[in-house]
Amino acid sequence: GAVVSQHPSWVICKSGTSVKIECRSLDFQATTMFWYRQFPKQSLMLMATSNEGSKATYEQGVEKDKFLINHASLTLSTLTVTSAHPEDSSFYICSATRADTDYNEQFFGPGTRLTVL
């Protein structure tokens, strides 16, 4: 299998606080991990791409100082939303690719719903 987990599955926080979301590949080593954000009734928006041991590559318009990504190992990446505000409320989804698939398929975590009050 290729299972990706995320923790927490949902979080409610006060404006101005920071929130950390973990993404783990449970039964494989992930060559690359991706972080997406999805607002209601909209498509997935890629925020950043990360590889273990190197700095994440952020998409245009995504503030790297606000959305901190750490990819410490081949099975764990974290996204920290710093000084969260209500407009950061969204569904955050991570995905991972593994080296031994035929077509670079992305395996998705279950998502984390963030609500900032």
Place this chain on the structure above:
Amino acid sequence: GQNIDQPTEMTATEGAIVQINCTYQTSGFNGLFWYQQHAGEAPTFLSYNVLDGLEEKGRFSSFLSRSKGYSYLLLKELQMKDSASYLCAVSNSNYQLIWGAGTKLIIKP
């Protein structure tokens, strides 16, 4: 620019067949994916096409024409549980996935 176009919403009847179209313009092409996403959940993989033609997998089939920048997902013998959004995504020359906005499929009894 790069863009993926698919209808916003479609309605079909239980037991029937529905075809969801996707057209794309991307910088390079390394395959096209279809994912299913139920409300409030993450996407799950349905199919992958990199060569022209039809790929069949049970009740679901996916077709690709690279020269036309076109794909469709065909769902047969529709069931109520097929009510979901269907996302078309293209892997470009950098192996980045470019996502369509998704087609919300509503199944009626």
